[in-house]
Structures are given as structure tokens and as C-alpha cells.
Amino acid sequence: MEFGIVFWFFFYLVFFCLSTYLGYQKGNLIAGILLGYVLGPIGALLIYLSKDRKHITCPSCHAEIHKRSYICPKCRVKVGVSTKTAHEG
Numbered sequence: 571m572e573f574g575i576v577f578w579f580f581f582y583l584v585f586f587c588l589s590t591y592l593g594y595q596k597g598n599l600i601a602g603i604l605l606g607y608v609l610g611p612i613g614a615l616l617i618y619l620s621k622d623r624k625h626i627t628c629p630s631c632h633a634e635i636h637k638r639s640y641i642c643p644k645c646r647v648k649v650g651v652s653t654k655t656a657h658e659g
């Protein structure tokens with residue numbers, strides 16, 4: 571059953587790449603690689619559901635914008651991260 575082995579290998583590889591990519595997109599590359607490597611499809615799902623550390627949601631138009639953005643590129647509302655009271659999760 572060599573075909574089966576090859577199939578599962580690529581199946582696993584696809585989810586590993588997906589998990590790595592999602593981890594990179596969320597600014598959590600190491601977690602993406604580890605989850606994809608250890609858990610395969612489940613790891614990819616977990617990193618998909620995990621909190622995005624690289625992007626924030628605009629309080630005005632709910633667009634996904636970069637964490638370090640000062641002004642929302644969509645609606646030009648100030649989303650500056652000047653407040654130090656907000657704790658990072």
C-alpha cells in the first residue's frame with residue numbers, strides 16, 4: 571500500500587505548510603510550525619482559531635489592520651496603541 575503512505579505524507583505536509591503559513595500570518599510562526607508538526611491538521615486548525623497577535627480590529631469599521639498602525643487605512647480613524655493600560659494576551 572505505497573500509495574496510501576504517499577497520500578498521507580502529502581496530506582500531512584499540506585497541513586504542516588498551512589499551519590506554518592497561518593502562524594506566520596498571525597505573528598506566531600514558532601507556534602504554527604510546532605502545532606503543524608506535532609498535530610498536523612489539528613494543529614493547523616488550532617493555529618487558525620488562535621488569537622491574531624499581528625493584527626487588530628479597527629474599533630470604527632472593524633477592518634483588520636496591522637497592530638502597529640496608527641491610523642486605520644480604511645476609515646482614517648486613529649487606532650494608536652498609546653494606552654499602556656491594555657494588557658497584551
Ligand SMILES: [Zn+2]
Pocket residue numbers: 628629630631632633642643644645646647
Ligand atoms: Zn477603520
